[in-house]
Amino acid sequence: MNSINTHVAHPFRVIVNKEISDHVRSWRVIILIAIIALTCMGSMYTALGSIGKAVKTDEPEGAFFFLKLFTISDGSLPSFIVFISFLGPLLGISLGFDAINLEQNKGTLSRVVSQPIHRDYLINAKFVAALSVISVMFFALAILVMGLGLIIIGIPPTSEEFLRIVVFTLISILYVAFWLNLSIFLSVKFRQAATSALSAISIWLFFSIFFNMIINLIAKAFTPSAMASENQVIGFQNFILDLLRISPGQLFSEATTTLLMPSVRSLGPLTMEQIQGAIPSPLPLGQSLLLVWPQVTGLIAATIVCFALSYVAFMRMEIRSR
Amino acid sequence: MAEPIIELVDLTKRYGTFTAVDQLNLTIQKGEIFGLLGPNGAGKSTTILMMMGLTEPDSGSVKVCGINSTSNPIDVKRKVGYLPEDVGFYDDYTGIENLMYTARLNRIDDSVAKQKAEQLLLRVGLADAGNKKTGKYSRGMRQRLGLADVLIKNPEIIILDEPTSGIDPKGVREFLELIAQLRKEEGLTVLFSSHNLHQVQQACDRVGLFVNGKLLAEGDILSLSKKLFSDNLYVIEAGIEQPKTGTQDVVGEKYTTEWLIKLLEPIRGIASVTQKNGVFLIECSSDLSALIADAILKSGAGLNHLSKKEYGLDDIYYRYFEGGQSHE
Numbered sequence: 001m002n003s004i005n006t007h008v009a010h011p012f013r014v015i016v017n018k019e020i021s022d023h024v025r026s027w028r029v030i031i032l033i034a035i036i037a038l039t040c041m042g043s044m045y046t047a048l049g050s051i052g053k054a055v056k057t058d059e060p061e062g063a064f065f066f067l068k069l070f071t072i073s074d075g076s077l078p079s080f081i082v083f084i085s086f087l088g089p090l091l092g093i094s095l096g097f098d099a100i101n102l103e104q105n106k107g108t109l110s111r112v113v114s115q116p117i118h119r120d121y122l123i124n125a126k127f128v129a130a131l132s133v134i135s136v137m138f139f140a141l142a143i144l145v146m147g148l149g150l151i152i153i154g155i156p157p158t159s160e161e162f163l164r165i166v167v168f169t170l171i172s173i174l175y176v177a178f179w180l181n182l183s184i185f186l187s188v189k190f191r192q193a194a195t196s197a198l199s200a201i202s203i204w205l206f207f208s209i210f211f212n213m214i215i216n217l218i219a220k221a222f223t224p225s226a227m228a229s230e231n232q233v234i235g236f237q238n239f240i241l242d243l244l245r246i247s248p249g250q251l252f253s254e255a256t257t258t259l260l261m262p263s264v265r266s267l268g269p270l271t272m273e274q275i276q277g278a279i280p281s282p283l284p285l286g287q288s289l290l291l292v293w294p295q296v297t298g299l300i301a302a303t304i305v306c307f308a309l310s311y312v313a314f315m316r317m318e319i320r321s322r
Numbered sequence: 323m324a325e326p327i328i329e330l331v332d333l334t335k336r337y338g339t340f341t342a343v344d345q346l347n348l349t350i351q352k353g354e355i356f357g358l359l360g361p362n363g364a365g366k367s368t369t370i371l372m373m374m375g376l377t378e379p380d381s382g383s384v385k386v387c388g389i390n391s392t393s394n395p396i397d398v399k400r401k402v403g404y405l406p407e408d409v410g411f412y413d414d415y416t417g418i419e420n421l422m423y424t425a426r427l428n429r430i431d432d433s434v435a436k437q438k439a440e441q442l443l444l445r446v447g448l449a450d451a452g453n454k455k456t457g458k459y460s461r462g463m464r465q466r467l468g469l470a471d472v473l474i475k476n477p478e479i480i481i482l483d484e485p486t487s488g489i490d491p492k493g494v495r496e497f498l499e500l501i502a503q504l505r506k507e508e509g510l511t512v513l514f515s516s517h518n519l520h521q522v523q524q525a526c527d528r529v530g531l532f533v534n535g536k537l538l539a540e541g542d543i544l545s546l547s548k549k550l551f552s553d554n555l556y557v558i559e560a561g562i563e564q565p566k567t568g569t570q571d572v573v574g575e576k577y578t579t580e581w582l583i584k585l586l587e588p589i590r591g592i593a594s595v596t597q598k599n600g601v602f603l604i605e606c607s608s609d610l611s612a613l614i615a616d617a618i619l620k621s622g623a624g625l626n627h628l629s630k631k632e633y634g635l636d637d638i639y640y641r642y643f644e645g646g647q648s649h650e
Binding site (some may be wrong): 008009011014017022025076079106107108110111113114115116117118225303318319321322 | 584
């Protein structure tokens, strides 16, 4: 028997380490990181160029000057959050679409599962490894943007701004984790890596392009008449918003916008009565978080559902040699 | 020697309506090389998967080293090395790195594993290729690296699923010699599945014939042929031609199968007489060649040649695999 020493790494750690080093060394991830870093730097550049115009002293959120780095743009390039919401899914998909089927096709899967490890180590490790890579990358990116902003505009972020950026980064990671799990699930389901990549990308395209068009069509069909009561109009708008919120991208953009723009007070329609008497001041972080809690919960739920599906599918899969 | 190390009892596995493994009973003793011989799709791989606990049987039980594979797969996998058919490695890693990864998954200390990996690479003849990426390995090299990969965890049993398919004859011979050597030196039990009977005949102590999920017969080659051909163990091949003095035109008509049957009728123990490519095949239960030769010569026909044939694995194979298919 092999001596089992306490200082020998646990097999789960061994797999995670291997997966992370594979990710870091792969051209795919290097290219993606380069693209994301470049676009983020680009969006920062445009943000810095227009930040002088964007800040007005009489605005209540003038206090949250630093957050503007992430949200404004001069129109030539999208802002930082738009980039993240666009490229994040691509990153998640590219880290997961061949997680299982590539190993199956290479014939390494049956070799690994015949080692004395629990089978779920493999899929858990794949998820943990990809998530670690994403987390490190996003935190590095956020801190890089903050640091550059600090050097160029010379105003340090307040602690609340810093916390908001940290929470924003966490939610971004969660959003990418959703796409990661979806693509891992597809990689368990489809034998060909190309099929799972294409299907993941088509789901992403559906949600980022066609979904809004379909919702617009539905909205047109159900638009209440000009004579409709206030309640009817609000009900209709809430209905359309709820439909939009099926898309994880919508949940993400609502959550991040609220966090990075403290002046956002509500994500649905407000009546005049509700606005009346409200002081036009930014919300504290706790209140902003409370406002987006349903969105965050929805994202977590979607991520867990995808993970559970891939877990069950993987555990039930019969692993034969290629 | 008579210590069972793998025990399969009434093992059954179904995929939908298709029964891949049907009520299989098999015992393999410690230290033997057992050959699982069967055509493609006979259920060999499925049986192996159940032994490794990689798939669950519908009924019956599998015990490997006294451990139930279905309920305790981890303990079984610690003791059993499994080389899947057409094994694959991480292409971007070198041979050594691939072995080290397997060693780490088995919780072997890195310094111990490194030494062992180099030793094993030397043993399987890949010492020079150890630092080459496995993506550049040939099929035969991959298979040999697979054997090293299986051995690095110091297994008690190694299960090889079609290990020789796709390797050239020289490679096959070396591979089989290596397995025999390993058994001798390390006292390993080897289970070897193949559809190639010559390799099984060459390497294995005992053979199990596997068709359509059923074990048709098991035993060493000799007892197998006795068991399967209990009635007609011998085939005598007789080449008959007309005597030198005879006329040309009667040959074809005179020496027919019917003629020979009639001629050999007085001899007891003849099971059948058939003709194939101008040669007569006489199946009989014991060695009757002397009597047959005598009868043919007395009839005045010219005996070109008379040879005795014993059943080899080839005949067992064709007879039973064809038989197995015809039952469908």
